[in-house]
Amino acid sequence: MFTPATCTLLFVASLAFAQQSGTLIPEFHPPITTKYCTNAGGCTAQSRSVVLDSNWRWAHTVSGFTSCYAGNTWDATVCPEPVMCAQNCALEGADYAATYGITTSSDAVRLNFVTVGPSGTNVGSRVFLMADANHYQIFKLPNKEISFDVDVSELPCGVVAGMYFVDMQADGGLSGFADNNAGARFGTGYCDSQCPRNVKWLNGEGNTLGWTPYSETDGKGRYGSCCQEMDIFQGNAYSSIGAAHPCSSSNQYRCQDEIECGERYDYTYAYENPCDKDGCEFNTYRLGNPSFFGPGGTVDTNHKFTVTTQFITDTGEDDGDVVEIRRSYKQNDNDIPVPFSSIVPPPESGMGTFGPYESITNNYCADLKQAFGEVPAFTYVGGLDNTITPSGRVLVMSISNDYYNRDATWLDSGAHGPCPAYNADDVELESPSARVVFSNIRFGEIGSDDEQLKFFALSAADDLSPSIVAGRGDQWELPTSLFTSNKRARHEEEHHQQPQSHQDVFGIRERQANAHRLHDLLGIDMVIVLIGVIGGSGLYHLDNLSIVKEVNPETPWGFPSSPIIICALPSGTKVAFLARHGQGHIHAPSAVPARANIAAFKSLGVRAILAFSAVGSLREEISPGSFVLPSQIIDRTKGVRPASFFEGTSIVAHAAFGDPFSNKLVHWLESRVQKALDAEGRGVQLFTGKTIVCMEGPQFSTRAESVMYRQWGGDLINMSVLPEAKLAREAELSYALVATATDYDSWRPQSEAVTAMEVFKTLQANADTSRHVCATILDELHEAIDNNAASEDADILCEEVGSMKFSIMPRSAKQNPQDREKLAYVLPEYFSGE
Structure with a gap:
């Protein structure tokens, strides 16, 4: 659900975002090892890499060094209209570690919240998992599971780490739009269920029309980028959720204006767009189990833990429809199931409790919306059928303070967690050393994530040293x-x-x-x-x-x-x-x-x-x-x-x-x-x-x-x-x-x-x-x-x-x-x- 590009990097030549590919700064995707697992063969290592989202990159004129986007506005000379802007601007490579605080080591990705680099200060980041140098890794989720380790011990209130799937194109839109010559290699083509209008480049064009700044470095344009989203993990040390966000369109879709994009600030149009922005979340704190997740909790966030999410189909086959999304945890070699939770409506509603539930299903989502008096957009736009489709998804990892949505109180304050309400700007000042580490990502058949090392033959190998x-x-x-x-x-x-x-x-x-x-x-x-x-x-x-x-x-x-x-x-x-x-x-x-x-x-x-x-x-x-x-x-x-x-x-x-x-x-x-x-x-x-x-x-x-x-x-x-x-x-x-x-x-x-x-x-x-x-x-x-x-x-x-x-x-x-x-x-x- 991480929609913002909360990048406050203060370049001498300010940040910009483009769809041509530049040649001034080498682009090297930090490598990471993931695993694909089967029940018959166990887990096999795969060499992959991550790429930085184009919203964070510097862009300049193709023939020079003039920035296409300076401060929080477009250069009207370089970008007089969307198509010409895309043609005039070149997107540059990234210094992942020094500028953006993104590092990898073996099977781990570390994302720092605030990075003071050689050219200024960067806040937040978003990366995508790559299959090769020019294509995102595509995950087909039905009848599969994904597991990963995460360390959120240094993520305070107000900072959100996310691992989630979105319906992006594998090549980042390179083949679909004539003016996109950068593609996945430079992190283009982002979309999610919030239909974010702060995405600078959409469908091979600059999002310049009606551009309105909302911070020192960011703004929003006329268009938004919508697509189905599945939040595997959105959380910090105090709260976490898994959430399904269906969209009526099965592919990335460019919404046309404030109404269709469902601008969220005052919720005036929040339910007019093709996606369920709220989503159907499973938050154990909100569901009456405040001690389950957090420092010293059943899942103790002072230490690294494993999250496993399974996408269960009605037939038990890959071509079936996903009818249940089930999460479990593991820590210190102990399996930790998600507790059964009842949905307890506010007393003034006069309704009884719903459930108990331990996973996300269409019935759970309908009861959740009814119990808390929320608009049932999840059901309106297709429920799980329009969240997990066979077409495949791109894996996103991010860290932010969710500036675009004003703050992250939807995650960890009020009914959602123990944190106080706060301002996104304050989080940047108070928590500059926040970071998250995602590691040991495994994907494959349900039940296959059981890594047994095959060293049993050693005892019979007399001619080999122990x-x-x-x-x-x-x-x-x-x-x-x-x-x-x-x-x-x-x-x-x-x-x-x-x-x-x-x-x-x-x-x-x-x-x-x-x-x-x-x-x-x-x-x-x-x-x-x-x-x-x-x-x-x-x-x-x-x-x-x-x-x-x-x-x-x-x-x-x-x-x-x-x-x-x-x-x-x-x-x-x-x-x-x-x-x-x-x-x-x-x-x-x-x-x-x-x-x-x-x-x-x-x-x-x-x-x-x-x-x-x-x-x-x-x-x-x-x-x-x-x-x-x-x-x-x-x-x-x-x-x-x-x-x-x-x-x-x-x-x-x-x-x-x-x-x-x-x-x-x-x-x-x-x-x-x-x-x-x-x-x-x-x-x-x-x-x-x-x-x-x-x-x-x-x-x-x-x-x-x-x-x-x-x-x-x-x-x-x-x-x-x-x-x-x-x-x-x-x-x-x-x-x-x-x-x-x-x-x-x-x-x-x-x-x-x-x-x-x-x-x-x-x-x-x-x-x-x-x-x-x-x-x-x-x-x-x-x-x-x-x-x-x-x-x-x-x-x-x-x-x-x-x-x-x-x-x-x-x-x-x-x-x-x-x-x-x-x-x-x-x-x-x-x-x-x-």
Whole structure:
């Protein structure tokens, strides 16, 4: 039921909302893992993501930076009428964490109520679950159930967290409206049962006609966006409801004016629109059970709990009609059913009690409206038949103070909860640290949400160690030994010779055998990944890949920058992708957890890392847009960033680093990258044999520094290649950098000094080309590694193998065993089994 766009973000260039897609700010959807469950097969993890609603985004003129919407009004020059407004405006990407307070971690989404960001203050947010980069996930609810965990312990009175379904189009209206070129990728197409008129863009047009401000940043237009809505959970720490909101229209519908939209402020027209705005709610507080939900209650909101909602059909089949919506809870492994509740009308009504009821049915809703003297709009517009239809729904998660409806007293005050009446503005001032965390979302067959881990076969697996599957909290991981073989080390000891290309020097065959053993014994599918791709600024995803799974391994050096997405190319080749700066670019160069990144890749079995990085050019001929495969590094970060896995341990190692990149791999890449660039046809130049300066940021170079780096022989400059390359060498992983020039740094006297805006102009085109390069060469690279026994290219990875054997100081009694165990995570060949 969250209809407002209570976004008070005070940009220098104020917020706006549009339907064209911009290119200035990269749009990266924060990933989240959900599960689909069946009674026969249990729960299967699915890699999904969330996208921010377009009502929160900055928009500007397509050809410039003029905001289409400033303060609480439209720019009449840019938006003289609805269609032209849509054509003139471009919707930009979002900085989810810093600007909007939206973060994900594994299976969790955290929404902060108030976020003070680099451009101002944001209040509230609304996100949708994505199936892929351009489509919302569609849920068909009849004969299904949804479960999720939620933590509302930091949600005070007046702040509402919502998880609900609405009847939005899967592509956000992209295919249905000519002037909508943004679509689901930018969070367009929102609707709900309130027919909100503060939605800035409807059906591919700007909602500019009759626009009337109602707050410092928001207003309402002539049109509203109506659709069926099912509230799975609307609540805070003191009250919660589930509610069904039918609409007579089975699809998103644009109501035309104040009367048809049923403007709610004075209820004059509240029951003239096609939807039931009040809905049929089930609120245990209102129904006479005030101690059931709340701090210290039966469902104790001081702690996380699970909510399950079932959509029961008359036939028990997916094609039946939903006749009952049933909710239950779980906390501390205790199942908590919703108590039977009687509807007690006010004494002056003269009516007796109704019920008892424990779920939402058409009869319950009719009795509820009659008992409390409410307009029976629920029945008028079709009841449950027009709430849960077979067409499918989009899942919404939100946090707000419901400014559009003046406040959230409908949830938690008066007859609905123990909270006092309040003003929405006061809530923002008094509760800026409020937040909600939704996690562990499961959807599927009724009764299927019973996650039994299949480890019963371990007792019969005499040849496998009992620690083959190790639990860490609610994360399950396979130990490094299953991914990284000791076979090479054993072979060297037995035969006293260097590994050759015809042998299984990387342990690939052994790891594949381990994978088959796990599958046969335990039913666990272990993904073998040989190539890791690190995306730099602007490169936050790869194209034409299907997501296999998302992993977030905890290493001895912490978690990686972002969850690692394991993807499959159309050929089936699997690669692991990691965003160096995190989802939404949240890690500055100096704060990138490089040791965790490289260690996580090594634990997955990765043998070669292809890293991408935006760089500045120190040479006239390397123009912005050029690609470079550098061969040398000048380090200007020494002493600032942790640069070795051995730091802080009792073990000393001196890795060879005269050639910081893998020469054979770089040479192998040269012709392949050039071929890919030629095939793209944009005329992008490739340079090789160049030197890159790695500087300490986050500020760009001064002019004097930039000139000095040129005099030193530097050709490129960035902030990210170190310590990444050093750590890859210590982990005995092949490493190559594909540098993409975005600017000329600050050495050219006739030019302006480099700025972030200048970098952004080239970043997107470079990222598109980088994705094309990946799509072209990854199959061949994987084949070269996987077929090392027969391939003539097998030795492209051999120069790193064994490179640390004589770099590590001999073992002594002063070496801490715990340090050796820690280092075994990345170098099991030298530190395991001792």
